[in-house]
Amino acid sequence: MELYSLTPFDLALAAGLVLALGLVQVLLGLGLFRTLALNSVRMVLQLILVGVILEAVFDAATLPWIALIALVMMALAGYEVVARQKRAIRGWHGYGIGLAAMSATALIVTVLALTFVIETDPWYTPQYAIPLLGMILGNTMTGIGLALNNLTQTAWQSRREIEARLVLGHSVREATAELRSDSMRAGLIPTLNMLAAAGVISLPGMMTGQILAGTPPIEAVKYQILIIFLITAATGFGSLVAVQLGARRLFDARDRLRLDRLRSGR
Protein backbone atom coordinates (compact mmCIF):
# COMPACT_ATOMS: atom_id res chain seq x y z
CA MET A 1 0.00 0.00 0.00
CA GLU A 2 1.29 3.42 -0.99
CA LEU A 3 1.07 6.37 1.40
CA TYR A 4 -1.67 8.69 0.14
CA SER A 5 -0.21 12.17 -0.18
CA LEU A 6 -2.49 14.81 1.36
CA THR A 7 -3.37 17.82 -0.83
CA PRO A 8 -3.80 21.37 0.54
CA PHE A 9 -7.51 20.92 -0.19
CA ASP A 10 -7.66 17.94 2.22
CA LEU A 11 -6.10 20.02 4.97
CA ALA A 12 -8.40 22.97 4.27
CA LEU A 13 -11.37 20.64 4.68
CA ALA A 14 -10.15 19.60 8.15
CA ALA A 15 -9.41 23.23 9.03
CA GLY A 16 -12.96 24.05 7.98
CA LEU A 17 -14.24 21.86 10.82
CA VAL A 18 -12.22 23.88 13.36
CA LEU A 19 -13.48 27.08 11.76
CA ALA A 20 -17.04 25.81 12.17
CA LEU A 21 -16.33 25.12 15.83
CA GLY A 22 -15.05 28.67 16.20
CA LEU A 23 -18.17 30.11 14.60
CA VAL A 24 -20.45 28.10 16.88
CA GLN A 25 -18.48 29.43 19.85
CA VAL A 26 -18.91 33.01 18.64
CA LEU A 27 -22.65 32.44 18.26
CA LEU A 28 -22.83 31.03 21.79
CA GLY A 29 -20.75 33.93 23.11
CA LEU A 30 -18.03 31.67 24.54
CA GLY A 31 -15.22 33.99 23.48
CA LEU A 32 -12.71 31.28 22.68
CA PHE A 33 -12.54 32.03 18.97
CA ARG A 34 -9.38 34.14 19.13
CA THR A 35 -7.45 31.59 21.20
CA LEU A 36 -8.60 28.76 18.99
CA ALA A 37 -7.68 30.59 15.78
CA LEU A 38 -4.30 31.81 17.04
CA ASN A 39 -3.30 28.40 18.35
CA SER A 40 -4.43 26.67 15.16
CA VAL A 41 -2.33 29.02 13.04
CA ARG A 42 0.57 28.59 15.44
CA MET A 43 0.29 24.79 15.23
CA VAL A 44 0.34 24.87 11.41
CA LEU A 45 3.35 27.20 11.29
CA GLN A 46 5.27 25.20 13.90
CA LEU A 47 4.69 21.92 12.12
CA ILE A 48 5.57 23.30 8.68
CA LEU A 49 8.74 24.76 10.15
CA VAL A 50 9.61 21.43 11.76
CA GLY A 51 8.90 19.65 8.48
CA VAL A 52 11.26 21.94 6.59
CA ILE A 53 13.96 21.61 9.25
CA LEU A 54 13.62 17.84 9.39
CA GLU A 55 13.93 17.55 5.59
CA ALA A 56 17.14 19.55 5.79
CA VAL A 57 18.51 17.59 8.73
CA PHE A 58 17.64 14.24 7.16
CA ASP A 59 19.62 15.32 4.10
CA ALA A 60 22.59 16.52 6.13
CA ALA A 61 22.48 13.79 8.81
CA THR A 62 25.64 14.92 10.59
CA LEU A 63 25.98 14.54 14.36
CA PRO A 64 26.49 18.26 15.17
CA TRP A 65 23.26 19.21 13.39
CA ILE A 66 21.27 16.52 15.13
CA ALA A 67 22.82 17.42 18.49
CA LEU A 68 21.80 21.03 17.91
CA ILE A 69 18.20 20.03 17.16
CA ALA A 70 18.15 17.83 20.27
CA LEU A 71 19.51 20.72 22.33
CA VAL A 72 16.84 23.11 21.09
CA MET A 73 14.14 20.53 21.85
CA MET A 74 15.48 20.07 25.38
CA ALA A 75 15.72 23.80 26.01
CA LEU A 76 12.12 24.35 24.90
CA ALA A 77 10.94 21.41 27.02
CA GLY A 78 12.79 22.87 30.02
CA TYR A 79 10.98 26.14 29.52
CA GLU A 80 7.61 24.39 29.23
CA VAL A 81 8.18 22.52 32.51
CA VAL A 82 8.56 25.86 34.34
CA ALA A 83 5.70 27.50 32.45
CA ARG A 84 3.26 24.79 33.53
CA GLN A 85 3.83 25.31 37.23
CA LYS A 86 1.74 27.61 39.35
CA ARG A 87 4.54 28.25 41.82
CA ALA A 88 7.72 27.24 40.04
CA ILE A 89 11.08 27.48 41.77
CA ARG A 90 12.55 30.91 41.05
CA GLY A 91 15.50 31.62 38.80
CA TRP A 92 17.92 29.30 37.09
CA HIS A 93 17.35 26.56 39.63
CA GLY A 94 13.75 26.09 38.54
CA TYR A 95 14.76 25.83 34.90
CA GLY A 96 17.86 23.78 35.66
CA ILE A 97 16.08 21.16 37.74
CA GLY A 98 13.64 20.35 34.94
CA LEU A 99 16.42 20.37 32.37
CA ALA A 100 18.73 18.20 34.47
CA ALA A 101 15.96 15.69 35.11
CA MET A 102 15.15 15.49 31.39
CA SER A 103 18.78 15.21 30.30
CA ALA A 104 19.41 12.51 32.85
CA THR A 105 16.50 10.46 31.58
CA ALA A 106 14.95 11.33 28.19
CA LEU A 107 18.32 11.85 26.54
CA ILE A 108 19.96 8.78 28.04
CA VAL A 109 16.99 6.52 27.35
CA THR A 110 16.87 7.72 23.73
CA VAL A 111 20.59 7.14 23.16
CA LEU A 112 20.43 3.71 24.82
CA ALA A 113 17.47 2.71 22.66
CA LEU A 114 19.26 3.88 19.50
CA THR A 115 22.53 2.11 20.27
CA PHE A 116 21.41 -1.12 21.92
CA VAL A 117 17.83 -1.77 20.83
CA ILE A 118 17.21 -0.34 17.37
CA GLU A 119 20.91 -0.43 16.44
CA THR A 120 20.62 2.00 13.57
CA ASP A 121 23.77 2.82 11.61
CA PRO A 122 25.00 5.40 12.42
CA TRP A 123 23.32 5.45 15.84
CA TYR A 124 22.17 9.04 15.35
CA THR A 125 20.30 8.34 12.08
CA PRO A 126 17.89 11.31 12.23
CA GLN A 127 14.84 9.42 10.91
CA TYR A 128 14.94 7.43 14.15
CA ALA A 129 16.75 9.69 16.60
CA ILE A 130 14.62 12.83 16.33
CA PRO A 131 11.11 11.35 16.42
CA LEU A 132 12.19 9.00 19.21
CA LEU A 133 13.63 11.83 21.29
CA GLY A 134 10.55 13.92 20.53
CA MET A 135 8.12 11.31 21.79
CA ILE A 136 10.12 10.48 24.90
CA LEU A 137 10.84 14.13 25.66
CA GLY A 138 7.22 15.19 25.20
CA ASN A 139 6.00 12.64 27.72
CA THR A 140 8.87 13.16 30.15
CA MET A 141 8.26 16.90 30.04
CA THR A 142 4.59 16.41 30.96
CA GLY A 143 5.48 14.04 33.78
CA ILE A 144 8.19 16.24 35.24
CA GLY A 145 5.99 19.32 34.94
CA LEU A 146 3.17 17.61 36.84
CA ALA A 147 5.54 16.22 39.48
CA LEU A 148 7.20 19.58 40.13
CA ASN A 149 3.88 21.42 40.10
CA ASN A 150 2.55 19.02 42.70
CA LEU A 151 5.73 19.38 44.76
CA THR A 152 5.78 23.17 44.87
CA GLN A 153 2.01 23.59 45.26
CA THR A 154 1.71 21.02 48.04
CA ALA A 155 4.76 22.37 49.85
CA TRP A 156 3.16 25.81 49.75
CA GLN A 157 -0.16 24.53 51.07
CA SER A 158 1.27 22.28 53.77
CA ARG A 159 3.85 24.70 55.11
CA ARG A 160 2.46 24.34 58.63
CA GLU A 161 2.57 20.54 58.57
CA ILE A 162 6.13 20.46 57.23
CA GLU A 163 7.40 23.01 59.72
CA ALA A 164 5.60 21.20 62.55
CA ARG A 165 7.85 18.26 61.78
CA LEU A 166 10.99 20.36 61.48
CA VAL A 167 10.47 21.96 64.90
CA LEU A 168 10.21 18.48 66.39
CA GLY A 169 13.68 17.74 65.05
CA HIS A 170 12.62 15.67 62.04
CA SER A 171 15.02 15.73 59.10
CA VAL A 172 14.06 17.20 55.74
CA ARG A 173 13.97 13.65 54.41
CA GLU A 174 11.38 12.59 57.00
CA ALA A 175 9.38 15.80 56.75
CA THR A 176 9.05 15.49 52.97
CA ALA A 177 8.65 11.71 52.57
CA GLU A 178 4.94 11.88 51.80
CA LEU A 179 5.27 15.04 49.71
CA ARG A 180 7.93 13.42 47.54
CA SER A 181 6.12 10.14 46.98
CA ASP A 182 2.87 11.96 46.16
CA SER A 183 4.65 14.19 43.67
CA MET A 184 6.30 11.25 41.95
CA ARG A 185 2.92 9.58 41.69
CA ALA A 186 1.46 12.75 40.17
CA GLY A 187 4.20 12.71 37.53
CA LEU A 188 3.48 9.11 36.60
CA ILE A 189 -0.31 9.29 36.34
CA PRO A 190 -0.50 10.17 32.61
CA THR A 191 1.92 7.33 31.87
CA LEU A 192 -0.07 4.86 33.95
CA ASN A 193 -3.22 5.95 32.11
CA MET A 194 -1.41 5.46 28.81
CA LEU A 195 -0.36 1.93 29.80
CA ALA A 196 -3.93 1.01 30.70
CA ALA A 197 -5.53 2.65 27.66
CA ALA A 198 -3.00 1.64 24.99
CA GLY A 199 -4.69 -0.16 22.14
CA VAL A 200 -8.04 -0.52 23.89
CA ILE A 201 -9.27 3.00 24.41
CA SER A 202 -6.71 4.84 22.31
CA LEU A 203 -4.62 3.78 19.34
CA PRO A 204 -1.21 5.33 19.97
CA GLY A 205 -0.29 8.02 17.44
CA MET A 206 2.96 6.52 16.26
CA MET A 207 1.43 3.12 15.63
CA THR A 208 -1.45 4.69 13.73
CA GLY A 209 1.03 6.65 11.63
CA GLN A 210 3.07 3.59 10.78
CA ILE A 211 -0.02 1.61 9.81
CA LEU A 212 -1.18 4.49 7.61
CA ALA A 213 2.25 4.48 5.99
CA GLY A 214 1.85 0.82 5.11
CA THR A 215 3.70 -0.99 7.91
CA PRO A 216 2.15 -4.36 8.85
CA PRO A 217 0.22 -3.83 12.12
CA ILE A 218 2.24 -6.35 14.12
CA GLU A 219 5.49 -4.55 13.22
CA ALA A 220 3.94 -1.24 14.20
CA VAL A 221 2.77 -2.79 17.47
CA LYS A 222 6.30 -3.95 18.32
CA TYR A 223 7.63 -0.43 17.85
CA GLN A 224 4.81 0.98 19.91
CA ILE A 225 5.55 -1.40 22.78
CA LEU A 226 9.18 -0.36 22.67
CA ILE A 227 8.27 3.32 22.73
CA ILE A 228 5.83 2.91 25.60
CA PHE A 229 8.42 1.13 27.71
CA LEU A 230 10.98 3.82 26.94
CA ILE A 231 8.49 6.58 27.77
CA THR A 232 7.49 4.92 31.02
CA ALA A 233 11.09 4.48 32.14
CA ALA A 234 12.09 8.01 31.14
CA THR A 235 9.04 9.62 32.75
CA GLY A 236 9.38 7.61 35.96
CA PHE A 237 13.08 8.27 36.41
CA GLY A 238 12.64 11.85 35.26
CA SER A 239 9.97 12.56 37.89
CA LEU A 240 12.15 10.88 40.50
CA VAL A 241 15.19 13.02 39.72
CA ALA A 242 13.12 16.21 39.44
CA VAL A 243 11.31 15.62 42.74
CA GLN A 244 14.54 14.85 44.64
CA LEU A 245 16.31 17.93 43.27
CA GLY A 246 13.23 20.10 43.69
CA ALA A 247 12.55 18.96 47.26
CA ARG A 248 16.15 19.72 48.21
CA ARG A 249 15.85 23.20 46.73
CA LEU A 250 12.82 23.92 48.92
CA PHE A 251 15.17 23.83 51.93
CA ASP A 252 18.43 25.61 52.63
CA ALA A 253 21.61 24.29 54.24
CA ARG A 254 20.05 24.81 57.70
CA ASP A 255 17.02 22.67 56.81
CA ARG A 256 14.67 25.65 56.75
CA LEU A 257 11.63 25.50 54.48
CA ARG A 258 12.32 28.32 51.99
CA LEU A 259 9.02 29.07 50.27
CA ASP A 260 10.49 32.44 49.30
CA ARG A 261 12.32 30.46 46.62
CA LEU A 262 9.02 29.85 44.85
CA ARG A 263 7.38 32.28 42.51
CA SER A 264 4.19 33.85 43.80
CA GLY A 265 1.07 32.07 42.57
CA ARG A 266 -0.51 33.06 39.29
Added chain:
Amino acid sequence: MLFEVKDLCGPNVPPVSFALDAGEVLPVRGDSGVGKSQMLRTLADLSPHEGEISLEGVQQQSMSATDWRRQVALVPAESGWWADTVAEHFPSRPLEAWWERLRLRAALWDSPVERLSSGERQRLAVLRALALEPRVLLLDEPTANLDRDNAEAMAGLLLDYLRDHGAGAVWISHDPREVDAHGDRWLEITSEGGVLHGAV
Protein backbone atom coordinates in the same frame (compact mmCIF):
# COMPACT_ATOMS: atom_id res chain seq x y z
CA MET B 1 24.33 30.83 80.94
CA LEU B 2 21.75 28.49 79.45
CA PHE B 3 20.69 30.44 76.36
CA GLU B 4 22.28 33.55 74.92
CA VAL B 5 21.06 35.75 72.06
CA LYS B 6 23.36 38.49 70.76
CA ASP B 7 22.43 41.03 68.08
CA LEU B 8 19.78 38.83 66.57
CA CYS B 9 17.95 40.37 63.64
CA GLY B 10 16.39 39.23 60.40
CA PRO B 11 13.66 39.94 57.90
CA ASN B 12 10.67 41.10 60.03
CA VAL B 13 12.69 40.64 63.23
CA PRO B 14 13.84 43.85 64.97
CA PRO B 15 17.31 43.67 66.58
CA VAL B 16 17.28 41.98 69.99
CA SER B 17 19.71 40.62 72.58
CA PHE B 18 19.02 38.74 75.81
CA ALA B 19 20.16 35.86 77.93
CA LEU B 20 18.30 33.18 79.81
CA ASP B 21 19.30 31.23 82.95
CA ALA B 22 18.34 27.68 83.75
CA GLY B 23 14.79 27.56 85.09
CA GLU B 24 14.07 31.10 83.93
CA VAL B 25 11.07 32.32 81.96
CA LEU B 26 11.42 35.40 79.78
CA PRO B 27 7.99 36.82 78.98
CA VAL B 28 7.77 38.58 75.62
CA ARG B 29 5.30 41.35 74.88
CA GLY B 30 4.76 43.76 72.03
CA ASP B 31 2.19 44.95 69.54
CA SER B 32 0.86 42.36 67.17
CA GLY B 33 2.79 42.20 63.90
CA VAL B 34 5.94 43.63 65.45
CA GLY B 35 7.86 40.37 64.94
CA LYS B 36 7.50 38.37 68.15
CA SER B 37 6.57 35.12 66.40
CA GLN B 38 9.16 35.75 63.71
CA MET B 39 11.77 36.12 66.44
CA LEU B 40 10.84 32.73 67.91
CA ARG B 41 11.19 31.21 64.43
CA THR B 42 14.75 32.49 64.13
CA LEU B 43 15.57 31.20 67.64
CA ALA B 44 14.52 27.74 66.41
CA ASP B 45 16.55 28.36 63.21
CA LEU B 46 13.43 28.10 61.10
CA SER B 47 14.01 31.40 59.22
CA PRO B 48 17.17 33.11 57.98
CA HIS B 49 18.70 35.58 60.43
CA GLU B 50 21.89 37.25 61.62
CA GLY B 51 23.48 37.39 65.04
CA GLU B 52 24.73 34.86 67.53
CA ILE B 53 22.54 32.39 69.37
CA SER B 54 24.05 29.81 71.66
CA LEU B 55 22.83 27.03 73.92
CA GLU B 56 25.11 26.32 76.90
CA GLY B 57 27.93 28.00 75.03
CA VAL B 58 27.45 26.05 71.77
CA GLN B 59 26.66 28.18 68.72
CA GLN B 60 23.45 27.47 66.83
CA GLN B 61 25.24 27.33 63.49
CA SER B 62 27.83 24.82 64.72
CA MET B 63 25.12 22.29 65.56
CA SER B 64 22.99 20.41 63.02
CA ALA B 65 19.59 22.03 62.56
CA THR B 66 17.76 18.89 63.72
CA ASP B 67 19.83 18.63 66.94
CA TRP B 68 19.29 22.31 67.64
CA ARG B 69 15.53 22.13 67.19
CA ARG B 70 15.21 19.12 69.48
CA GLN B 71 16.89 21.12 72.26
CA VAL B 72 15.39 24.52 71.48
CA ALA B 73 11.79 23.52 70.86
CA LEU B 74 9.33 25.89 69.24
CA VAL B 75 5.62 25.54 69.93
CA PRO B 76 4.01 27.78 67.26
CA ALA B 77 0.73 29.57 67.85
CA GLU B 78 -0.93 27.29 65.33
CA SER B 79 0.15 23.69 65.46
CA GLY B 80 0.58 21.52 62.38
CA TRP B 81 -0.63 17.94 62.15
CA TRP B 82 0.62 15.79 59.30
CA ALA B 83 -0.84 12.36 60.09
CA ASP B 84 -4.36 11.08 60.74
CA THR B 85 -4.33 10.18 64.43
CA VAL B 86 -2.91 11.90 67.50
CA ALA B 87 -0.65 8.95 68.37
CA GLU B 88 1.24 9.15 65.06
CA HIS B 89 2.55 12.58 66.02
CA PHE B 90 4.36 11.35 69.14
CA PRO B 91 7.58 9.32 69.15
CA SER B 92 6.25 7.54 72.26
CA ARG B 93 3.37 7.92 74.68
CA PRO B 94 3.96 10.98 76.88
CA LEU B 95 3.95 10.73 80.68
CA GLU B 96 0.54 9.83 82.04
CA ALA B 97 0.95 12.53 84.70
CA TRP B 98 1.36 15.27 82.03
CA TRP B 99 -1.62 13.97 80.13
CA GLU B 100 -3.78 14.14 83.26
CA ARG B 101 -2.52 17.52 84.39
CA LEU B 102 -3.61 19.04 81.10
CA ARG B 103 -6.99 17.35 81.62
CA LEU B 104 -6.88 15.48 78.33
CA ARG B 105 -9.17 12.49 77.91
CA ALA B 106 -7.33 9.17 77.56
CA ALA B 107 -9.41 8.37 74.45
CA LEU B 108 -7.81 11.28 72.59
CA TRP B 109 -4.64 9.27 72.03
CA ASP B 110 -6.18 7.18 69.25
CA SER B 111 -8.64 9.71 67.89
CA PRO B 112 -8.32 11.46 64.53
CA VAL B 113 -6.69 14.90 64.62
CA GLU B 114 -9.63 16.25 62.63
CA ARG B 115 -11.93 15.79 65.60
CA LEU B 116 -9.79 17.73 68.09
CA SER B 117 -10.90 21.10 69.40
CA SER B 118 -8.47 24.00 69.03
CA GLY B 119 -7.77 23.85 72.77
CA GLU B 120 -7.00 20.14 72.61
CA ARG B 121 -4.67 20.71 69.68
CA GLN B 122 -2.83 23.39 71.59
CA ARG B 123 -2.35 21.21 74.67
CA LEU B 124 -1.23 18.22 72.60
CA ALA B 125 1.22 20.40 70.68
CA VAL B 126 2.85 21.43 73.96
CA LEU B 127 3.04 17.80 75.12
CA ARG B 128 4.56 16.82 71.77
CA ALA B 129 7.33 19.37 72.29
CA LEU B 130 7.88 18.45 75.98
CA ALA B 131 8.30 14.80 74.95
CA LEU B 132 11.62 15.82 73.35
CA GLU B 133 12.80 17.06 76.78
CA PRO B 134 14.12 20.33 75.32
CA ARG B 135 16.55 22.63 77.15
CA VAL B 136 14.74 25.75 75.95
CA LEU B 137 11.05 26.15 75.12
CA LEU B 138 9.90 28.81 72.66
CA LEU B 139 6.23 29.33 73.43
CA ASP B 140 3.94 31.38 71.18
CA GLU B 141 0.86 32.09 73.28
CA PRO B 142 0.51 28.52 74.54
CA THR B 143 -2.68 29.29 76.45
CA ALA B 144 -4.45 31.39 73.80
CA ASN B 145 -7.23 28.91 73.02
CA LEU B 146 -7.72 27.66 76.59
CA ASP B 147 -10.30 28.58 79.20
CA ARG B 148 -9.05 29.87 82.53
CA ASP B 149 -8.76 26.53 84.34
CA ASN B 150 -7.00 24.87 81.44
CA ALA B 151 -4.70 27.85 80.95
CA GLU B 152 -3.66 27.64 84.61
CA ALA B 153 -3.08 23.90 84.31
CA MET B 154 -0.92 24.49 81.23
CA ALA B 155 1.13 27.26 82.87
CA GLY B 156 1.61 25.10 85.96
CA LEU B 157 2.83 22.13 83.95
CA LEU B 158 5.24 24.26 81.93
CA LEU B 159 6.71 25.95 85.02
CA ASP B 160 7.16 22.59 86.74
CA TYR B 161 8.89 21.21 83.68
CA LEU B 162 11.29 24.16 83.54
CA ARG B 163 12.12 23.80 87.24
CA ASP B 164 12.56 20.02 87.18
CA HIS B 165 14.69 20.00 84.03
CA GLY B 166 16.61 23.23 84.62
CA ALA B 167 15.27 24.41 81.27
CA GLY B 168 14.38 27.93 80.13
CA ALA B 169 11.48 29.44 78.21
CA VAL B 170 10.87 32.42 75.95
CA TRP B 171 7.16 32.96 76.34
CA ILE B 172 4.97 35.23 74.21
CA SER B 173 1.80 36.13 76.06
CA HIS B 174 -0.97 38.66 75.70
CA ASP B 175 -2.23 38.05 79.21
CA PRO B 176 -0.29 40.38 81.57
CA ARG B 177 -1.37 38.38 84.65
CA GLU B 178 0.12 35.24 83.22
CA VAL B 179 3.32 37.01 82.24
CA ASP B 180 3.78 38.82 85.58
CA ALA B 181 3.44 35.59 87.49
CA HIS B 182 6.51 34.11 85.83
CA GLY B 183 9.37 36.38 86.73
CA ASP B 184 10.65 39.85 87.29
CA ARG B 185 12.14 40.45 83.86
CA TRP B 186 10.35 40.76 80.57
CA LEU B 187 11.24 41.55 76.98
CA GLU B 188 9.39 44.16 75.02
CA ILE B 189 9.62 43.99 71.25
CA THR B 190 9.14 47.29 69.42
CA SER B 191 9.70 48.06 65.77
CA GLU B 192 13.10 49.60 66.73
CA GLY B 193 14.23 46.54 68.64
CA GLY B 194 13.97 44.51 71.83
CA VAL B 195 13.99 46.24 75.25
CA LEU B 196 14.60 44.32 78.48
CA HIS B 197 12.55 45.50 81.45
CA GLY B 198 12.83 44.68 85.15
CA ALA B 199 15.72 43.60 87.36
CA VAL B 200 19.02 43.16 85.55
